[in-house]
Amino acid sequence: MEVIPCPDRDRAVALTARLIEARLRAKPDLVLGLATGRTMEEVYARVVASGVSFARCTTFNLDEYVGLPPEDPNSYASYMRHHLFDHVDIDPARTHLPDGMASDLAAAAADYEAKIAAAGGIDLQLLGIGESGHIGFNEPLSALRSRTRDKILTPTTRRQNAGMFGGDCGAVPKRALTMGVGTILDTRELVLLASGAAKAAVVARAVEGPLTSRVSASAIQLHTSCKVVLDAEAAAELEDTDYYRFVCSNEEKWDGYRDLL
């Protein structure tokens, strides 16, 4: 794992956007794993502004609420159209989200896994982190080898996401269909972005804490190509930030990103 501490949110977002752009330019037929949440909104705005082409790109989103149709403004399908798909040259047929409206969720989950496999696996997976420690919607005690399936959302997550539902926790769906931790670990590269003081404690547990299903994000410690991009607030509770900075400042691969570090 590499931790990339950036001075502020703008630069952490810009660095993440630039990584996506670089991967797309290097491999136009990239299979890109997408995440939602407020943190990613600015990332997508920057990727759109970069003008990079998505014409040959295939995407798979991490998760979708159960029971919200794609046209519901709070569905992640709507989120993706609004923040990314409607503004780039992507072929809608190459965009995928789990089907939270399926009558058979287990079959929809298996179908999603099959589609990822048929696409050759995911090259780059973007991740946010929830205050419950989740990646995707892998709530505490998600098996570290889990595959796509439906999960009950924790009260913490429903509270965290209530803002998108008019502040009403009760309006946040109780379940979601999410890639599993194992699905996420099978991707070829992970980039996790976190910003803000509210994420500092959970970031420290995920990055430096023990590997535990209580914090599904700690599973990123098992991935052989994982970058964690943080602003100063989200990095505030890490113990070894000086070391992470030392590594970044000595790695040539970050030379093109020095303005953001």
Ligand code: GLP
């Ligand atoms: C949702 C998503 C997660 C995401 C999280 C972060 O819960 N399912 O994949 O990491 O939001 O949200 P935010 O960026 O709004 O803090």
